[in-house]
Structure formats: structure tokens, C-alpha cells
Amino acid sequence: MEILRIYYRVIALLAPEKWLATLLALANLALAGVFFLEPWLFGRVVDALAGTKPGHVWTFIGWWAGVGFAGVAASVLVSLYADRLAHRRRLAVIAQFFEHAVGLPLAFHGRHHTGRLLRIMHGGSSNLFGLWLGFFREHLATLLAIFVMVPLALSMNWKLAVLMILLLISFGVFNAIAMRRTHAAQGEVEQLHHAISERVGDVFGNVMVVQSFSRISAEVAQIKGMVRKVLTAQYPVLRGWAWLSVANRAASTLTIVAIFALGTSLNVKGEVTVGAIVTFVGFSMQLIGRMEQFAGFISGLFFQTHSLKDFFAVLDTPAVLSDDPAAPDLPPAKGEVVFDDVSFGYDASHPALRHLSFRVPAGGTAAIVGPTGAGKTTALSLLYRAYDPSAGRITIDGVDIRNVSIHSLREQIxxxxxxxxxxxxxxxxxxxxxxxxxxxxxxxxxxxxxxxxxxxxxxxxxxxxxxxxxxxxxxxxxxxxxxxxxxxxxxAPILILDEATSALDNATEARIQRALNKLTENRTTFVIAHRLSTVRNADVILVLKDGELVEQGRYDELVALGGLFAELDGQGRFVADAEAAQETADEGARTQA
Missing domain, CATH: 3.40.50.300 (P-loop containing nucleotide triphosphate hydrolases)
Known part of the structure; x- marks a missing residue:
């Protein structure tokens, strides 16, 4: 069953602290022993009082006191250390989730809104905390008590024990029915919650647009509408689990009455003592309390299942890049970069780059130009290993960048x-x-x-x-x-300027062009460009179209060639702005003055 597989993964996350978890499990085993020994000892006391050897009463009372104090000690251990363990593991999985998610490819983050990821991280870690705490405080002791109590009851009187077993079966059947009928609806509720988080994150991230376009009322109305959808989907689920609670309570009440009725009948026949009846009633009361706790656990886990599935789905998302822990660091780079027959595609059926080959010497400047969607940014993202090529290789100073650690590579770019x-x-x-x-x-x-x-x-x-x-x-x-x-x-010895000034006005670009000139000195520089001032001075211009390198050379050579670059230049795609050029000249004159 899916819910049990998820619960197993939840418990498996405790592995880094397995010794403390084992100690707490043993403490729960002691508590489980207390749960069934106390009713049994109570029954022995009643029989001793009703029998011919009342002196045995104090022996049983002494054992009862000892068992009670052992239970107190075990409870203190569980209460003190279970909370600490759950808090530590919660913070650890938050760090684990963050470390994994932040390293996932850009395509993953393009598909998942920030608000959604934050909700998955916080919701999942909070649910894990509650389950770990419940596991050590209630769930484990409940399971152990049930496994011990039922065989003991069968050994004492199988007829009364059958009533307890029927109670267990009814609890299991009722919970299974409730989960099967409400699982899909709760999944819809969880998706609606994600949608609310995404919508709110969008509004907060673009609050200036929302306010300036007078969209506050409209956005609030959208959120309220989504809230109504959540409640519409949630109420049937809640109604189903409410009926489950009623059915469980009815089964519990009927079981207690049946044990008294059957016990009375068997006592009249001399098959059981009054103490045995008291023991079975005690067992039943303990069992009912534990089963109600367990039903509450199942209910809580059910409502958390979709949140935990989303949490584990992110953790299970494979990283596109594989970084061998034993990989050496990239030596201090001089900066020679070679693309050797490089191909790449986000989707294998639609490659973004095809057979890309070029060389940029150390300290050189390469401008990459081309129409929108030509693959300019994609090509340079391969250099700092946002992705790895599907074919070919990229080297820095002759070293394949896949054979060095990602950290050392990115440190030099x-x-x-x-x-x-x-x-x-x-x-x-x-x-x-x-x-x-x-x-x-x-x-x-x-x-x-x-x-x-x-x-x-x-x-x-x-x-x-x-x-x-x-x-x-x-x-x-x-x-x-x-x-x-x-x-x-x-x-760093290698610099990438990914249209670093394209969003700026001409005057602002002119003011920071001098800063860019300083930045590119003595560095291997790649420029995704749209201004003539940058393209003209490049040592080589790489012209891409549909992921292929169609032209390369210096500015004058490409203009004379009359190909795609000349066509783009003629369309004004790389025409220098006269005002920007004049602003640069004026600022240079002021600086010299």
C-alpha cells in the first residue's frame, strides 16, 4: 500500500541517528509491556482478593508498582529525547531538501514555481517532524502493545479474545474504506493548495505591477475563489473521516458491552474468573484507546500523504549532472576554451545545439550573436556546466570540464x-x-x-x-x-557576459561600458551581444542559427562575407547607438580632464 511505503521512507530518514532511534524503540517496547502487564496484574489482584490467599495481593501490588515505575522511566526517556531527535532530523531534512533542490537543473526550476517549492519544503518537513514525534511517543508502543496483547489474550480465553480481534479487524476495514474513497479528493485539495501558494508568490513577486494596474481587488478575488474551491473539495473528505470516527466509536462500545456479556455468561459456567473478566475489560479499554490513537495516526498520515509524496518527489528528482567526489580540481586556468563537436538538447528529439566547434585563446574575447532562439545562452551555460553536452566535449586549457569537480570549474568562471x-x-x-x-x-x-x-x-x-x-x-x-x-x-580567468547591458537605456549603458572594459582585461571573455560597440572589438564573432555555428570571424570579415551577420547588421540588430557612443566619448573626456 502506498501509505505504508511512504511511512517506511519517513522512518528510514532516521538512519543517521539509528542508535538513539534504537534506544527509543526499546523504551517503547518497555512501555508496550506496561500497557498489557497493568491490566493483567489488576486481574490477579482481584482474583487474589476473591480467593483464599489474600496474602498474594501485596505481591501483585508490588509487581504493579515496579511495572508502573519502569513505565515512568521509559516515558521520561522517550519524552526527553524523542523531541530532540525529531527537531534535529527536521532541520537536517530541510537542509537536505535545499541542497538537492538548489542543485537541480534550470529546467526543473522553470517547471516549478518558487512558492510551490517553499510550500513543499516547509509542509513536508513539518509533517515529517509530526510523524517522527508520534512514532516514538505513540505509534510504536501501540503496535508493540497490539502484537503482544492479542496473543496473551488468546492464551487466556480465546472466546473473549475473538471479540478483541473482531474490533481490530473492524478498525482496519473502516480505515481502508475511508482512505480508498477519499484519496483522490485529498490529492485535488493538495494541488489546489499548491496553486494558491504559486498565485500568492506571483503577486508578492510582482506587487508593483499589481498595484500600478489596479489589480489588487481582482487578485484578492482570485485567491478567495481558489479558497472556495479548496473547501468544496475538502468537505467531502472531512465528512468521510467523520463517519469513520463514528463507526470506530460504535465498534468500540459494542466490543466492551459484548465482553461484559460474554464474560458474565462464561463466569456463570465457571470458564473464567472475575479477575479474567477484569483483565479482558482492561485489555479492551487499552486496546480501544490505542486503536483510536492509531486511527488518528492513520488519518493524519492520510492527509499528509500527498504533501510527503511531493517532498520525496523533489528528493527523487535526479540531478542532470554527476559530480564524482573523487574528481580532481581544475588547475588555475589560463583560459583557453575549446568546444569540440558539441551537441545538446533539453529534449533529445529537439537538439538546441548541433556540432558546435570553435576555439577561443586565453585572454581572447568571443562575441556570440544570432537570432532569438539560436542557442547563444545555452551554449555558454554548458561552459559552467549548468548542463553537460549530449555529444562532444568542452575543454579549458586542454582539460575536459567533465573530468574535474564542478565547484573548482565554476570558481574559475x-x-x-x-x-x-x-x-x-x-x-x-x-x-x-x-x-x-x-x-x-x-x-x-x-x-x-x-x-x-x-x-x-x-x-x-x-x-x-x-x-x-x-x-x-x-x-x-x-x-x-x-x-x-x-x-x-x-x-575569475574566464568571464561570461550574457547580454549584460541589453535591458539598460543608452545613457546608462554608456556609463557602465567602461566598467565592462575593465572587467574584460586579461580574461577570456564570452559576450552574448547586441551592440556594435562590443561586437566590433571582439577577437572572434560566432554567429549561431538554430543551434548551429554558421559563421565565425572578425567584424569586418563577416560584414564582407554578406551572410547572416551582415543581414542582422543591416537590420539594425548590431548598429551602435549614436547617443550612447557620444555619451561614452563625453564621459571619457570628463575622466581625462
Missing amino acids: AVVFQDPGLFYRSIADNLRIGKPDASDAELEAAAQAAEAHGFIVVKPEGYSTLVAERGRSLSGGERQRLSIARAMLKN
Whole structure:
């Protein structure tokens, strides 16, 4: 059964602390012994009082006290350490989930909204915590008590024991029916909750758009409508489990009455003593209490099953890249990059790159141009191993990048993206993404080189100023200059500029072009370009179309060739903006002055 497989995985996550888990299991075994010994001892006391040897009463009372104190000791052990274990493992699986999910390919994150992933992580870890705590506090002792209590009852009087077994069977049948009839509906409820998380995350992430377009009322109405759908789907599930509770309670009441009735009849016939009847009633009361707890556990696990399935589904998503722990580090790179017959496709039937081959010498600059969808960004993402080629190989200084550790490879590559990707942290913390141990002096030097120091120091808290989510508290030019400063701070021998200025206006681009020129000095640089000022100075221009390299050469050579590059140039795709060029010249003159 699926629910049992999931529960097994939940318990298997305790393996890193198996010795403590084993100790707690033994403590639960002691508690289970208490559960069935107390009713049995109670029955012995009653028989001793009714018999001819009342002196035995104190012996049984003494045993009863000893068993009770042993149960107290076991309970203290479980209460003290089960909570700590559950808290530690909860935080550990959050870290495990985060580490795995953040390393999954970009295609995975493109399919899963951030709000959904956050809900899966927090919901799954909270459910795991509750199940672990319940396992050690209730579930394990309940199962052990049932396994011991039933054989003991059969050995004492099989006729009364049959009533207890029928109670167990009824609980199992009722729960199975409830789960089968409500499983699909609860799955729909969980998906609706995910949809709410995604919608809310979208609104919070684009609150400026929502407010400026007067969409607040509409978005609130959408959320309220989704909430109504959740309740419509949830109520039938709740109704089914409410009827289950009624059926379980009815079965429990009937069992107690039946044990008294049958016990009375057997006592009249001399088949059982009053103490045995008392013992069976005690067993039944214990069993009913434990079964009600177990039913509550099954109910809770049922409502958590879909959340846990989503949690484990993320953990089970295979990483596209395989990083051999024994792989050596990439030696300090000079920066020669070679693509040797490289092909790649997100979908094997639709390759994004086909037989791509080129060489960029150490310290050289390569511009990659082409129509939208030509594969420019995809090609460079292979260089820092966001993906691995499906065919061919990529080398740095003659070393296949798949044969070195991913960490050492990415340490030697800096990327300036079109979207700067700023964190909800201070400016200093955002810059230190490039070099975590950078000193304040190094931060300031990188910011000055990136033309960013000036706008930073005029802010109220300077480098300690908190950057809003996704950098919304900064202008486009400020965000991009921080991204450039971050890359400068990393000081990697290989640089990728992925349309780093395409989202900026001409004047802003002109102001940061000088920072980019400084950044590219003495580095192997790849530029996904759309401006003539960058393309003209490249050592080689690589022209892609539909994932294939159709032309390569210097600017003048490609224009003279009259091919795709010349066509794009003629359409204005790489025409320099006169105002931007003039702004750059004027700023250079002011600097020299």
C-alpha cells in the first residue's frame, strides 16, 4: 500500500541517528509491556482478593508498582529525547531538501514555481517532524502493545479474545474504506493548495505591477475563489473521516458491552474468573484507546500523504549532472576554451545545439550573436556546466570540464547575467557572493571599478543598505553595476557576459561600458551581444542559427562575407547607438580632464 511505503521512507530518514532511534524503540517496547502487564496484574489482584490467599495481593501490588515505575522511566526517556531527535532530523531534512533542490537543473526550476517549492519544503518537513514525534511517543508502543496483547489474550480465553480481534479487524476495514474513497479528493485539495501558494508568490513577486494596474481587488478575488474551491473539495473528505470516527466509536462500545456479556455468561459456567473478566475489560479499554490513537495516526498520515509524496518527489528528482567526489580540481586556468563537436538538447528529439566547434585563446574575447532562439545562452551555460553536452566535449586549457569537480570549474568562471540576480541581503553581502572572504577594502575597490561606489556611499547605510527582493529598490543601472562589481570581486580567468547591458537605456549603458572594459582585461571573455560597440572589438564573432555555428570571424570579415551577420547588421540588430557612443566619448573626456 502506498501509505505504508511512504511511512517506511519517513522512518528510514532516521538512519543517521539509528542508535538513539534504537534506544527509543526499546523504551517503547518497555512501555508496550506496561500497557498489557497493568491490566493483567489488576486481574490477579482481584482474583487474589476473591480467593483464599489474600496474602498474594501485596505481591501483585508490588509487581504493579515496579511495572508502573519502569513505565515512568521509559516515558521520561522517550519524552526527553524523542523531541530532540525529531527537531534535529527536521532541520537536517530541510537542509537536505535545499541542497538537492538548489542543485537541480534550470529546467526543473522553470517547471516549478518558487512558492510551490517553499510550500513543499516547509509542509513536508513539518509533517515529517509530526510523524517522527508520534512514532516514538505513540505509534510504536501501540503496535508493540497490539502484537503482544492479542496473543496473551488468546492464551487466556480465546472466546473473549475473538471479540478483541473482531474490533481490530473492524478498525482496519473502516480505515481502508475511508482512505480508498477519499484519496483522490485529498490529492485535488493538495494541488489546489499548491496553486494558491504559486498565485500568492506571483503577486508578492510582482506587487508593483499589481498595484500600478489596479489589480489588487481582482487578485484578492482570485485567491478567495481558489479558497472556495479548496473547501468544496475538502468537505467531502472531512465528512468521510467523520463517519469513520463514528463507526470506530460504535465498534468500540459494542466490543466492551459484548465482553461484559460474554464474560458474565462464561463466569456463570465457571470458564473464567472475575479477575479474567477484569483483565479482558482492561485489555479492551487499552486496546480501544490505542486503536483510536492509531486511527488518528492513520488519518493524519492520510492527509499528509500527498504533501510527503511531493517532498520525496523533489528528493527523487535526479540531478542532470554527476559530480564524482573523487574528481580532481581544475588547475588555475589560463583560459583557453575549446568546444569540440558539441551537441545538446533539453529534449533529445529537439537538439538546441548541433556540432558546435570553435576555439577561443586565453585572454581572447568571443562575441556570440544570432537570432532569438539560436542557442547563444545555452551554449555558454554548458561552459559552467549548468548542463553537460549530449555529444562532444568542452575543454579549458586542454582539460575536459567533465573530468574535474564542478565547484573548482565554476570558481574559475564569472558570469554577468542580463538579470543581475540580487538577493534580499545587504549590498555588501550581495557583492561577497563573488568572494565570501573579501575585505571591506576589496569590496570598495571592486565597486569603484564597476562605477558603483558613488551611488552606494550616498545611501543611508552605505554598503550595509538592504537590497529589496530581486533588487527592486535599485535602478536597472545600479543593479547591473553591482553585478559587474560582483564579477570583478570574483576575479575569475574566464568571464561570461550574457547580454549584460541589453535591458539598460543608452545613457546608462554608456556609463557602465567602461566598467565592462575593465572587467574584460586579461580574461577570456564570452559576450552574448547586441551592440556594435562590443561586437566590433571582439577577437572572434560566432554567429549561431538554430543551434548551429554558421559563421565565425572578425567584424569586418563577416560584414564582407554578406551572410547572416551582415543581414542582422543591416537590420539594425548590431548598429551602435549614436547617443550612447557620444555619451561614452563625453564621459571619457570628463575622466581625462
